[in-house]
Amino acid sequence: MKIANVRVFLTQPCGPHRRLIVVRVETSEPGLYGLGCATFTQRHRAVEAAVRHHLGPRVTGRDPRNIEDLWQEMMVSGYWRNGPVLNNAISGIDMALWDIAGKRAGLPCHDLWGGRCRPAVPVYLHADGATKEEVADRARALMEEGVRHVRCQIGGYSGVGARRAGLGPAPARREMTPAVSTGGPDAPAPGGAAFAGVYFDPREKLREVPRLFAHLRAALGDEVELLYDVHERLEPIEAVALAKALEPYRLFFLEDVVAPEDLEWLAMLRAQTCTPIAIGELFNHPHEMTPFIQRRLLDFIRVHVSQIGGVTPAIKLAHLCAAFGVRTAWHGPGDVSPVGMAANVHLDLALHNFGIQEWGVRAEVEYEMFPGLPELRGGCVDANGRPGWGIEFREDVAARYPCDDEEPEWTRARRPDGTVSRP
Numbered sequence: 001m002k003i004a005n006v007r008v009f010l011t012q013p014c015g016p017h018r019r020l021i022v023v024r025v026e027t028s029e030p031g032l033y034g035l036g037c038a039t040f041t042q043r044h045r046a047v048e049a050a051v052r053h054h055l056g057p058r059v060t061g062r063d064p065r066n067i068e069d070l071w072q073e074m075m076v077s078g079y080w081r082n083g084p085v086l087n088n089a090i091s092g093i094d095m096a097l098w099d100i101a102g103k104r105a106g107l108p109c110h111d112l113w114g115g116r117c118r119p120a121v122p123v124y125l126h127a128d129g130a131t132k133e134e135v136a137d138r139a140r141a142l143m144e145e146g147v148r149h150v151r152c153q154i155g156g157y158s159g160v161g162a163r164r165a166g167l168g169p170a171p172a173r174r175e176m177t178p179a180v181s182t183g184g185p186d187a188p189a190p191g192g193a194a195f196a197g198v199y200f201d202p203r204e205k206l207r208e209v210p211r212l213f214a215h216l217r218a219a220l221g222d223e224v225e226l227l228y229d230v231h232e233r234l235e236p237i238e239a240v241a242l243a244k245a246l247e248p249y250r251l252f253f254l255e256d257v258v259a260p261e262d263l264e265w266l267a268m269l270r271a272q273t274c275t276p277i278a279i280g281e282l283f284n285h286p287h288e289m290t291p292f293i294q295r296r297l298l299d300f301i302r303v304h305v306s307q308i309g310g311v312t313p314a315i316k317l318a319h320l321c322a323a324f325g326v327r328t329a330w331h332g333p334g335d336v337s338p339v340g341m342a343a344n345v346h347l348d349l350a351l352h353n354f355g356i357q358e359w360g361v362r363a364e365v366e367y368e369m370f371p372g373l374p375e376l377r378g379g380c381v382d383a384n385g386r387p388g389w390g391i392e393f394r395e396d397v398a399a400r401y402p403c404d405d406e407e408p409e410w411t412r413a414r415r416p417d418g419t420v421s422r423p
């Protein structure tokens with residue numbers, strides 16, 4: 001048996017900036033193929049080129065059963081290795097090879113890895129709002145559907161008082177259009193032109209988030225598990241302060257409290273508070289995570305599975321984490337393709353040190369495009385029992401939703417003085 005063909009598909013079924021990349025690896029055995037997720041939604045053309053021109057031709061003609069060997073070769077054969085473009089491209093092929101392995105065996109992928117550790121996979125969903133009352137209402141609506149874990153954000157990642165500014169003279173405070181609420185910082189650049197971007201005030205975030213969670217705990221009771229994503233939008237010492245301030249509200253986890261570049265600050269944070277820490281959706285390489293796992297400075301590893309190179313490295317990482325008491329919480333936003341989400345679910349079923357799975361409500365068109373996409377029921381998702389990932393990809397439906405090349409606005413984050421911020 002040989003790999004006969006590697007095809008890559010770009011599609012954008014759910015509106016702006018959610019470009020999905022699906023890889024299909026076809027074999028010399030009639031009808032036997034696999035699907036993988038290579039989604040890097042902000043650099044989709046680069047990943048497409050890496051699969052089409054570099055990795056696809058390299059693995060064509062090879063034996064699809066030798067997943068580890070092919071993964072190692074894809075990673076090192078360009079000499080310079082890692083990074084989001086290459087890793088996502090590798091992931092597309094790697095996941096497809098695991099799908100093929102499951103189909104050959106006639107088993108769902110989680111059965112290849114030792115079978116189920118749990119009957120289904122608990123997930124968390126997002127409740128966002130402009131006010132703390134609105135956030136509580138949305139969280140309550142999710143709880144009524146059986147969701148037990150809710151990530152709560154006020155004003156998205158920016159926090160209340162975010163502002164958009166365009167190029168041109170700095171707008172006066174009263175002329176600015178609030179993105180989500182009133183209050184908050186002025187646009188920048190006294191005496192000069194404001195830089196375009198989405199403005200937010202980290203200090204305001206630091207003040208408002210503990211108030212949000214005091215309200216949520218009082219309004220929603222003790223049964224629901226609450227989560228919050230800082231999205232690296234604080235200075236490290238502010239992050240320590242926030243983690244301490246949130247301790248009374250017993251978060252399930254606090255996410256990306258510092259940027260990957262500031263991970264050493266976790267040692268100080270850890271010494272001062274027991275608020276659980278989830279981190280890692282920006283990680284690319286084991287060198288970025290291993291020392292912090294070994295030092296037990298995080299509770300949940302939150303990598304984006306395609307971003308680290310697919311299922312093959314994710315299994316190794318999960319086992320490393322298990323040895324240090326760290327649980328999994330794979331990144332699962334709307335710009336992980338349904339194929340990638342199915343792979344997450346199979347990992348979640350099979351790994352003993354599973355913690356929680358992020359889940360977004362998927363659009364109807366995604367169920368049409370990806371038959372077999374796991375469905376949310378009572379706060380859980382499950383695999384469907386079919387071999388491999390148990391998911392299909394309809395090229396004819398995907399072709400109706402071609403990708404654009406628009407840059408997203410939310411990644412142009414700026415601080416009150418106009419300085420660019422990590423988004």
Ligand SMILES: [Mg+2]
Pocket residue numbers: 229231255256281
């Ligand atoms: Mg996050």
